[in-house]
Amino acid sequence: MTERKTMPALTRHLLLVLVGAVMAFPFYWMVTSGLxxxxxxxxxxxTFWPDAPKWGNFLEAWEAAPFWRYMTNSIGVACAIAFIQVINSGMMAYALTHMKFRLKGLLTAVILLGYMVPSTAVYLPSYIVLAKLNLLDSYAGMILSNCVSVFSIFLIRQAFLQVSHEIVEAGQIDGAGHSRILWTLLIPLVRSSFAVLVLITFIEQYNNYFWPMLITKNPDLQLVSAGLRSFFVEGGAYGLKWPLIMAASSFTIAPLLLLFLLTQKTIMQSVNLSAGVNKG
Structure with a gap:
């Protein structure tokens, strides 16, 4: 009986290792290509490993373009957007799940309907609004135009729906206001969902390309994706210097890998919690 249980478990682990290796191989190929x-x-x-690794390619690529500025811009903008989305998504989700007011159902339906609208459909009106506010070609324009996300609201709303309303009522009986209930009761209970939100938002904004390129023309405001394209055209000589392009691509994704390592445990807790709720 034990052997029967061990074999499927061993097969499952081997399959997961194989899938993990397949997913990690492109990153390995990118890094080694930079050498x-x-x-x-x-x-x-x-060749899966160079005969004579050229570690100098990474330094040459780093010095060939202002990647420090590109990465600083991307990290700063992505962190600001993720922070603002955590605040407004938490407040909106709390209102939609644990507060009573008129037209609550209609507001929820409108928000969910907005999730179906493609982002490109609002580029023109958003551009016009930013132009009238004199926020084009600025960090503020990039941040404020992305500070609200329907997906973020929907994600946190689903997490708050898993929390019993009795906890909220108990807090109200003790005299706690809505802000205290939200930040001291609900958010600690679903912190794993907020970690997932931060990770998804950071990755999305760090890699954002089209919208920042549309509203900014100043090279000093370029994010990583636009900076890599500029490097591909100039330093990479339109793809003739692939080792430098691969090296640049490798160190620009380092912040994303670091963020995933820091939030991996919390994300797995979120997955286990969701699985337990669905099973229940």
């Missing part, structure tokens, strides 16, 4: 020469990258059959 190769152009000829080694296009060599067939391919």
């Amino acid at each position: 190769k020469t152009n000829d080694e990258i296009w060599q067939f059959p391919p």
Whole structure:
């Protein structure tokens, strides 16, 4: 009986290891390609490790373009947007789940309907609004135009729906106001969902390309994606210097990998909690 249970578990773990290796391989190939020469990258059959690793490619790529500024811009903008979305998504989700007011159902339906509207459909009106507010070509324009997300509201709303309303009523009986209930009772209970929200929002905004390029023209405001494109055209010589392009791509994703490592435990708790709720 024990052997029957062990074999499926072993098979499952081997399958997960295989899937993980397949998903990690593109990152491995990107990093190792940054250590190769152009000829080694296009060599067939391919080499999985360079004969003489050129570690200087990473330094050369770093010095060829202001990647420090690109990454600082992206991290700062993404952190500000994630912070604001945590606040407004938490307050909106709390109102939709644990407060009573007229037209609550209609407001919820409108928000969920807004989730179906593609982001490109609001680019033109958003651009016009930012222009009238004199926020084009500025950090404030990039941050404020992304500070509200329907997906974030929906995600936190679903997390708050898993919390019993009796907890909220108990807080109200003790004299706690809505703000105290939200920040001291609800958010600690669903902190894993907020960690997922921060991770998703940070990755999305860190890699954002089209909208920041549309509303900013100043090279000093460029984010990582736009900076990589500029480097591809200039420093990468339109793809003729692939080792430098791969090296630049490798160190620009380092903040994303670091963020995932820091939030991995909390995210897994969120997955386990969701699984337990669905099972129940």
